[in-house]
Amino acid sequence: MSEDDRKTAVIIEDDPDVRSLLDEVFRAAGFRTVLAGTGLEGVAAVAAHEPVITTLDINLPGIDGFEAARRIRAVSATFIIMLSALGEESDVVLGLTSGADEYLVKPFRPRELRARIEALLRRPRNAHPAGTGPAFGTEPAGTASPGAAPLAADGAGAAAPEPVAPESAGQPAPARNPSATAALPTIGSAGQWHAHRDISLDAVTHTVLVAQREVELTPTEFDLLATLLESKRRVRSKADLALVLRGEAFGSASYVGEPDKRAIEAHMANLRRKIGDSTAEPRYIETVRGVGYRLTAHTDGAPAPR
Structure with a gap:
């Protein structure tokens, strides 16, 4: 299986030790990984690499994980697992409200993270968020981790989101096309x-x-x-x-x-x-x-x- 056929995970974490641990967990699960150390780098990496899953720390240099999650959610349907030492209920609620799908408190057990990853992969995923379109010439951000093991087939089967230009200078996500809903399907059209x-x-x-x-x-x-x-x-x-x-x-x-x-x-x-x-x-x-x-x-x- 070629590298292009593997699922991608983006890891946004400024602690080198935690980043290395996450890299090992995802590679053992058959992912190709892309590593980022800041929130802006992570948003750009998600836009460029179309990951199935993204892990996101909260205390990051530059923009924090909450803001990074909001920006990622504007350009991608990637599953977001927020990882943080902040375990108060208000922090969990804020993380989920920002767009995260899972919230794990550090220190976490690699086995629990692997179980959350497998649960997410069993769920269908949107092809891309509404209003986003094909990427326009940008170089991939982040650092790809080589040598990931091939991923066994699973039931996720959904196409990856179409990326948009990364926010390299901390600018807000581009506004959505206001006419995007003009050609929406009606209930009588094909579908479930x-x-x-x-x-x-x-x-x-x-x-x-x-x-x-x-x-x-x-x-x-x-x-x-x-x-x-x-x-x-x-x-x-x-x-x-x-x-x-x-x-x-x-x-x-x-x-x-x-x-x-x-x-x-x-x-x-x-x-x-x-x-x-x-x-x-x-x-x-x-x-x-x-x-x-x-x-x-x-x-x-x-x-x-x-």
Whole structure:
């Protein structure tokens, strides 16, 4: 297998020892790795190398990990694993709200990181975030690590995001094309659409529409919304949703701890904000106190989801 056929991971970490450990973990998992020591270098590396997974420290020279995550999310659908010594709940929530899919507190066990990587690889990934296009001539950023072992085939199978020009001077990400939603597909077009009220989701193209306007979600937010739409009025607990994000079936005997449940709460709050929902007067997703989440009932004359 050639190097071009391998999955790529970008490692954004300023500590050489931690960076080396992460490099070993990903290479053992069959990845080609790209190493970056600052936030700006990491954003540029993600844009240039189209990684499947990106690890991101928070305390970085220049822009911090939270800002780096926001900039990465503007140009890439890469899965982001945030690694930090900051373990307070507010830090975890901020990391997930910035666009991270996973948050691990240092020191972490390499085996746990490997398990999180494998869980992410079982999940589908958007081809590229809405509004991004083909790359225009830029040299790859970061340092590629040679000698990665070939990666065994897995079920991820999604195409890599199309890169855009890296932000080499700390400038904000380019504005999205305001006409990008002009040619959005309708629910009647080909795809695997799930709908509730005026929100619809296509599992094939990873498109989410609210009142026929496209909404950009992280891979984790998309998976949560897809699960609730598929479940309709059946309540899904935080443990259920955590299992979905791990790529495991409902009812699995796997342990789901309080940090996992708090992460679901943070992701759900961010999802609601993006789709314009409210916990006080929910239109799409309601909280069943002490149980979990489900779709709201149809009380406004809208057709019930099929």
